[in-house]
Amino acid sequence: MHARIGRRTFVGVAAATLAAPAVLRAAEPLKLRCSLDTAPSHPRNVAIVDYLAKVEQASKGEIKGELFQSGQLFADLNVSKALLQGQVEMAAPGAWVLTGLVPDCDMVQLPYFYGVPIDVTHKATDGKAGAKVNQELEGKLNTQVLGPWIDLGYQNWYSTKVPLDKFSALKGLKIRSPGGAAISWRIKFAGGIANTTAWPNVPLALSQGTFDAFVSTDESCNSAKLWEAGVKFSYADHQFMGQYIPMIAKSFWSKLSAAQQKMMTDLWAANIGRYRQGAADSQANARKVLESNGVKIHDPSAEDLAATRKAMMGDIGSLIKDAKLSNEIVTLVKEAVGSSA
Numbered sequence: 001m002h003a004r005i006g007r008r009t010f011v012g013v014a015a016a017t018l019a020a021p022a023v024l025r026a027a028e029p030l031k032l033r034c035s036l037d038t039a040p041s042h043p044r045n046v047a048i049v050d051y052l053a054k055v056e057q058a059s060k061g062e063i064k065g066e067l068f069q070s071g072q073l074f075a076d077l078n079v080s081k082a083l084l085q086g087q088v089e090m091a092a093p094g095a096w097v098l099t100g101l102v103p104d105c106d107m108v109q110l111p112y113f114y115g116v117p118i119d120v121t122h123k124a125t126d127g128k129a130g131a132k133v134n135q136e137l138e139g140k141l142n143t144q145v146l147g148p149w150i151d152l153g154y155q156n157w158y159s160t161k162v163p164l165d166k167f168s169a170l171k172g173l174k175i176r177s178p179g180g181a182a183i184s185w186r187i188k189f190a191g192g193i194a195n196t197t198a199w200p201n202v203p204l205a206l207s208q209g210t211f212d213a214f215v216s217t218d219e220s221c222n223s224a225k226l227w228e229a230g231v232k233f234s235y236a237d238h239q240f241m242g243q244y245i246p247m248i249a250k251s252f253w254s255k256l257s258a259a260q261q262k263m264m265t266d267l268w269a270a271n272i273g274r275y276r277q278g279a280a281d282s283q284a285n286a287r288k289v290l291e292s293n294g295v296k297i298h299d300p301s302a303e304d305l306a307a308t309r310k311a312m313m314g315d316i317g318s319l320i321k322d323a324k325l326s327n328e329i330v331t332l333v334k335e336a337v338g339s340s341a
Contacts, residue, residue, distance in 0.1 A: 029056075029064040030255060032248075034090035035079050037071035037199050039223040043282040044092060044244050045069055047150055047275035054267050059260060065090075071200035077179060078198075084141050089252040092150060092244040095133070096180035102136040103324035108240045109182030110319065110330070111312035112337045115305035118151070118280075120337055121241040125149050129332035134245075143247040144261075147268040151276040152217055152242035153283035157190075157235040158226070158295075159213035160206060164235035165298045167308050176202065176214035182323040183215055186239060189315060203229040217242060219279070222286035227293040234290070234297040237305060 032052065036045055045067075052065025074082045076093040080101060083091050095105040107129055113121055124130060126148050134145040157164055162173060171191030177183045184194040195211045199220070205211060206229040221231060246268065253261065291297060300308075312319075320330060 029059075029062055030252070032063055032065045032090055032252065033068065033073075033088045034065060034092075035068050035073040035082060035088045036092065037075045037079070038069070038220070040069050042223045043219060043275070043279040044150055044152065046278060046282075047271075048090075048092060048246075050275075051268065051271065054271070055264055058263050058267060063256075063260065063264075071198075075198040075200055080141055083143055083247060083249050086249060086251050089249050090247065092246040094152065094178060094242055094244050095149070096178050096183060096242070098137065098245065099180040099182070099323065101140045102133060103181070104133050104136060104326055104329040105245075106180050106182035106323040106325060107133065107329050107333050108243070109180070109186065109323065110325075110333055111309050111316055112333060113240050114309045114312060115238050115300075115302075118154075118241055121243070123338075124333050124336040125243060127332075127336050129329060129336050132329055132332060137245065137247065138250075141247065142250045144250060144253045146246040146248060147265055148272045149243035149245050150272070151279040152244060153219055153279055154236070154238040155215050155217055155240050155242050156237060157213055157239075158216055158221060158231050159233045160209075160230040162212060162233065163296070164213070164233045167235065167237065167300070167304070169235070170213065173212040174210075176205070176211040178215060180323070182319060182325075185319045185322045186312075187215070189312060199224075202226070206230055215239070217283060218286040218290055219282045221295075222282075222289045227290065227295055231290075231295055234295055236297050236299050237308065 032055070034048055034052065036048060038045055049067060052067060055063050056065055073088060076097045079088065079091040079093050080098060082088045095108065098105045107124065108121055130149065137143060138145060157170060157175075159173065162169055164170070167190065173192045174195055175187045175192040176197050177187060177194045178199065179196055187194040192213070197205050197210065202214065203224055203226060206214075206226065248264070256264070287297065
């Protein structure tokens with residue numbers, strides 16, 4: 001009898017021991033790793049930090065965000081591959097770095113958006129044109145786009161040595177592009193020579209004279225303190241509204257319940273307006289910081305902007321061809337901007 005009880009006790013204990021790890025694993029939160037290549041003070045980072053905290057709270061700890069900033073894991077130029085391979089669960093790369101996979105991401109580079117108010121861009125990216133791009137990205141990268149894109153801000157020109165007091169001042173300069181055929185087209189249109197450099201490498205490249213000028217935003221320059229790398233001038237032509245596309249890897253998304261998926265998309269929709277306003281506020285403040293650090297910013301007149309936009313429209317066929325934009329996306333953009341075009 002003693003032997004039989006001993007064996008039964010042993011079997012019971014052994015079974016409990018084997019079951020325990022499975023129970024522990026079930027209780028572990030789902031890890032949501034997100035990679036960004038901008039600094040913690042950048043509005044995109046601020047938005048994602050806030051969003052991940054809200055997701056963790058709403059999921060009661062079942063989903064735990066982990067943010068890797070300043071290019072700790074991947075530059076935006078490389079993060080789409082990391083998403084596809086499951087090396088991260090979330091990213092929000094700029095639309096301009098995704099054009100190699102989905103050329104239609106370059107739609108906001110069309111001259112219709114040059115030097116015009118932000119809401120003109122939102123009409124396109126929040127509407128059918130943006131939905132078309134999202135669908136293409138989801139198919140190519142096996143991802144889920146969370147919802148409306150995060151605003152970064154107006155993209156402008158910045159230089160270290162050459163005063164940028166007119167569009168023609170860009171002629172002959174070696175100009176850094178964040179990526180994308182359409183930005184390279186605009187640099188070529190301006191008479192410059194395109195140079196693609198990942199954002200984390202820009203400060204060193206600037207100080208070493210790798211390029212003379214670059215395309216970016218006031219806040220990106222501010223968060224990286226690029227006046228310390230020699231930036232002295234800016235031509236604020238608001239050439240297009242830079243936006244980041246928030247994506248979740250399907251390998252992670254498929255692990256969520258329908259309720260959790262709805263919670264994540266609802267949270268994004270509820271907060272995107274605030275995130276966009278935060279970006280606008282950051283850009284306004286960043287301009288003041290740049291000016292206080294000696295950066296001379298030139299604001300072209302409405303007439304100058306209209307003249308440049310008209311000239312760009314005259315070469316729109318080359319842009320569409322170079323950027324490989326689909327006829328469908330061009331049509332959807334024209335429908336969205338309407339009279340603004």
